[in-house]
Amino acid sequence: MSTPAEVALPKEHEGMREISLAQAVNEALAEELRRDPAVFLIGEDVAEAGTPFKVTSGLVQEFGPERVLDSPISEAGITGIGLGAAMTGMRPVVDIMFGDFLTLVMDQLANQAAKVHYMSGGRLKAPLTVRTTLGATRRSAAQHSQSLHAWVSHVPGLKVVLPSTPYDAKGLLKTAIRDDNPVVFFEDKMMFAVKGPVPDGEYTIPFGAADVKREGEDVTIVATSSMVYVALEAAEQLAEEGVSAEVVDPQTLVPLDRETLVASAKKTGRVVVVDEGHTSYGASAELAAVIAEDAFYWLEAPVRRAAAMDVPVPFSPVLEDQTVPTPDSVASISKSLLGKA
Amino acid sequence: MATEAVPAPAVGAELALRMYEQMQRIRAFEERVDQLYRSAKMPGLAHLYVGQEAVAVGVCEALRRDDFITSTHRGHGHCLAKGAAVERMFCELLGKEEGYCRGKGGSMHIADHEHGNLGANAIVGGSTGIATGAAFSAKARGSDQVAACFFGEGALGQGVLYEVMNMAALWTLPVVYVCENNSYNEYTHYSETTAGGLAERAAAFGIPHEELDGQDVRAVYAAASRAVERARRGEGPSFLVCETYRYYGHHVGDVDRAYYRSKEEEEQWKAERDPLHILRAWIVAEGLADEAALEQTKASVEAEVAAGAEHALAAPFPDPSEVGEHVYAG
Numbered sequence: 001m002s003t004p005a006e007v008a009l010p011k012e013h014e015g016m017r018e019i020s021l022a023q024a025v026n027e028a029l030a031e032e033l034r035r036d037p038a039v040f041l042i043g044e045d046v047a048e049a050g051t052p053f054k055v056t057s058g059l060v061q062e063f064g065p066e067r068v069l070d071s072p073i074s075e076a077g078i079t080g081i082g083l084g085a086a087m088t089g090m091r092p093v094v095d096i097m098f099g100d101f102l103t104l105v106m107d108q109l110a111n112q113a114a115k116v117h118y119m120s121g122g123r124l125k126a127p128l129t130v131r132t133t134l135g136a137t138r139r140s141a142a143q144h145s146q147s148l149h150a151w152v153s154h155v156p157g158l159k160v161v162l163p164s165t166p167y168d169a170k171g172l173l174k175t176a177i178r179d180d181n182p183v184v185f186f187e188d189k190m191m192f193a194v195k196g197p198v199p200d201g202e203y204t205i206p207f208g209a210a211d212v213k214r215e216g217e218d219v220t221i222v223a224t225s226s227m228v229y230v231a232l233e234a235a236e237q238l239a240e241e242g243v244s245a246e247v248v249d250p251q252t253l254v255p256l257d258r259e260t261l262v263a264s265a266k267k268t269g270r271v272v273v274v275d276e277g278h279t280s281y282g283a284s285a286e287l288a289a290v291i292a293e294d295a296f297y298w299l300e301a302p303v304r305r306a307a308a309m310d311v312p313v314p315f316s317p318v319l320e321d322q323t324v325p326t327p328d329s330v331a332s333i334s335k336s337l338l339g340k341a
Numbered sequence: 342m343a344t345e346a347v348p349a350p351a352v353g354a355e356l357a358l359r360m361y362e363q364m365q366r367i368r369a370f371e372e373r374v375d376q377l378y379r380s381a382k383m384p385g386l387a388h389l390y391v392g393q394e395a396v397a398v399g400v401c402e403a404l405r406r407d408d409f410i411t412s413t414h415r416g417h418g419h420c421l422a423k424g425a426a427v428e429r430m431f432c433e434l435l436g437k438e439e440g441y442c443r444g445k446g447g448s449m450h451i452a453d454h455e456h457g458n459l460g461a462n463a464i465v466g467g468s469t470g471i472a473t474g475a476a477f478s479a480k481a482r483g484s485d486q487v488a489a490c491f492f493g494e495g496a497l498g499q500g501v502l503y504e505v506m507n508m509a510a511l512w513t514l515p516v517v518y519v520c521e522n523n524s525y526n527e528y529t530h531y532s533e534t535t536a537g538g539l540a541e542r543a544a545a546f547g548i549p550h551e552e553l554d555g556q557d558v559r560a561v562y563a564a565a566s567r568a569v570e571r572a573r574r575g576e577g578p579s580f581l582v583c584e585t586y587r588y589y590g591h592h593v594g595d596v597d598r599a600y601y602r603s604k605e606e607e608e609q610w611k612a613e614r615d616p617l618h619i620l621r622a623w624i625v626a627e628g629l630a631d632e633a634a635l636e637q638t639k640a641s642v643e644a645e646v647a648a649g650a651e652h653a654l655a656a657p658f659p660d661p662s663e664v665g666e667h668v669y670a671g
Contacts, residue, residue: 077504080470
């Protein structure tokens with residue numbers, strides 16, 4: 001995505017401040033660490049370094065090294081330890097620095113954490129939060145740029161959260177930590193510096209509630225994570241051409257608010273799904289299928305996907321920039337649905 | 342480096358007889374499981390623990406009820422040794438509603454949270470993180486609970502084991518790693534798959550370790566007691582390598598084994614190193630009980646196992662509508 005310096009999204013709250021997404025995540029972690037002694041953070045460089053993204057800065061000073069633990073570079077091990085702790089009374093937050101490293105964690109997530117509650121007939125539970133990242137265009141090449149949220153969304157038993165704004169990130173992360181299930185929480189690396197309004201006081205945001213980021217009549221753009229900004233910019237472009245676009249952010253892929261997505265699709269009759277995972281077998285495919293199944297008779301055109309190209313993320317900026325959806329490409333696809341291409 | 346040379350806790354009459362009963366219970370249970378499979382009354386497969394009984398019983402007798410264990414695909418013995426009931430275990434193996442997991446786990450996933458059993462695991466080495474995390478939790482919560490992590494020598498091939506052993510040593514976590522070396526990674530002798538010494542792996546992390554006769558329940562109990570007490574005192578993890586043998590195949594269907602191990606080898610272990618014979622001979626020699634009393638114990642657990650299996654065979658399956666329940670908590 002192109003990084004917006006500041007996006008003021010409409011939210012009505014008393015005592016609003018403008019803070020970055022990184023600060024919002026930091027506040028959520030600090031508040032939950034204060035609120036519940038069972039919460040702890042574990043990950044590579046989460047203590048003094050505050051992670052490479054400086055998201056956890058200051059937490060070890062307040063909560064100490066017993067609750068903010070610098071771990072070895074052992075992604076599977078820390079997730080396994082987080083799971084065992086979660087099963088025995090703790091609420092761990094495991095930091096997996098880059099989403100690409102989820103590949104190292106998949107047994108612990110997919111075979112272990114996701115299935116504990118089900119396989120035990122409901123007798124064990126795993127209130128584990130795994131925070132990780134997604135997103136390309138950081139010039140980080142193929143092993144530090146992937147958006148692998150579809151991988152974990154495919155496994156029943158995991159919840160999957162993709163916040164797009166500082167407000168959403170804070171409220172959803174607090175909900176994740178309090179949830180009794182394993183939750184994988186994806187933050188786009190390119191959004192950490194994005195600022196937005198966040199209220200002073202305590203709040204949480206429920207899972208399974210999509211948020212309409214912009215209302216419109218002619219076309220629905222369903223967008224996840226940082227693609228919400230791409231969609232909002234596309235909507236601005238479309239507005240200049242007299243097209244009214246609605247932008248819907250599912251916020252959580254699991255559980256998914258089908259109702260809001262489908263209602264918007266029925267209202268506009270045209271849908272583009274924008275997601276930074278690869279196109280084939282991706283989150284965008286599932287979202288498109290949900291809409292096609294439940295809103296087919298209201299649709300004026302096929303549901304379209306705008307997702308990452310099916311190539312490993314290349315290093316060279318000239319190559320990398322082609323691989324992800326842009327406001328131009330999303331606007332263009334939207335217009336094609338209206339016969340305006 | 343061995344765990345410190347504290348004298349082994351004395352095994353008195355009461356404990357010896359309880360261990361004998363538990364070992365007999367596991368043996369009778371597993372032999373019944375084999376029959377259920379052979380008579381096509383059990384869905385799926387099972388991995389029998391026969392021959393290894395002294396390891397599970399020796400370790401679990403050194404634990405408290407509120408201590409944790411994690412188990413393996415060959416987990417029935419650990420589950421029974423930690424206190425599970427025969428009847429509910431059979432129900433789980435047969436996919437019945439009364440089972441420990443309402444029939445959703447089966448042989449390879451039985452968990453019994455009431456006795457601290459965090460579950461069997463069908464991924465080799467898959468529960469090593471869970472056990473180490475339970476130990477982390479015990480320490481963080483300020484409880485004096487201990488976690489015992491059972492795994493076979495096959496798990497020595499899995500990287501996650503070394504990741505969590507490193508952290509257990511770094512953070513002085515109260516966990517006892519129990520490596521059951523039954524010599525076979527499924528159908529392959531471990532010498533073909535395992536470089537270096539087994540206990541040396543623990544030595545690399547500075548974790549105290551012992552190699553012991555896993556067929557002698559008193560030896561297992563003594564070593565486990567030292568390791569558990571060490572963990573409970575806040576002195577960190579230990580690593581036990583228990584030399585043992587699995588009498589049956591990798592699973593109940595593995596009946597033609599000549600291509601990977603000889604009949605002679607199997608017969609020799611059964612004749613010379615059977616854990617029940619070894620304990621029974623010691624009990625009689627020490628005068629703690631006579632043959633007649635031990636025979637009565639055996640008959641009693643066999644009757645319990647037979648009744649448990651009959652109960653499970655007659656028990657109802659879960660309602661089909663339960664398929665969608667328990668995917669998510671809350």
